[in-house]
Amino acid sequence: MAQRLMLRQFISSFGRSLTGPAQVFPNTLSQCSKTYGLLSTTSSKPVLTTARKINVSHSCRVTFNVQNKEDFQDRVIGCETPVIVDFHAQWCGPCKILGTRLEKAVAKQQGKVLMAKVDIDDHTDLALEYEV
Structure with a gap:
């Protein structure tokens, strides 16, 4: 009450x-x-x-997470735009630092470069294939 x-x-x-x-x-x-x-x-x-507006940052559109091997082939290998691939792990401290810096650098390029993020714990096949 x-x-x-x-x-x-x-x-x-x-x-x-x-x-x-x-x-x-x-x-x-x-x-x-x-x-x-x-x-x-x-x-x-x-x-x-009052009306509210939700802003979507540009970095959300140029950075994406790879879902599986076919997704990697389609969105990274088959892409005409250059793609930087960030192979990372949740437990890796240097990966987190590098990932943040890469995202900022890619965002500055304003769509000229894309960034794919691959979690090596979830996608061990890709990590082994690309010798990570």
Whole structure:
């Protein structure tokens, strides 16, 4: 009960302190209350929310994890763009340091170079084939 009161006070104070352009959703509070049982439905105060944007960094698009040997053949060997392959292991400290530096260097190239990450514990066949 105390948690419900604190949550109600928090939401109502947040709605009053919010300034600037916002969208009003009057039924959101009562719908959430019915669905999750968090608040009583006697409150009819509108809930104010602001739009949020999620940014995707460029490095996410140029760095990828290899899933299996066929994926390695398709995305690394068959790729027209140059690909740097980072053979790494979770337990290897130098691999973590080098991996971070490689990701930064590849990100600076803005798509001219790609980076494939291969976990040697998961893909021992690739590690043996490329003598890692």
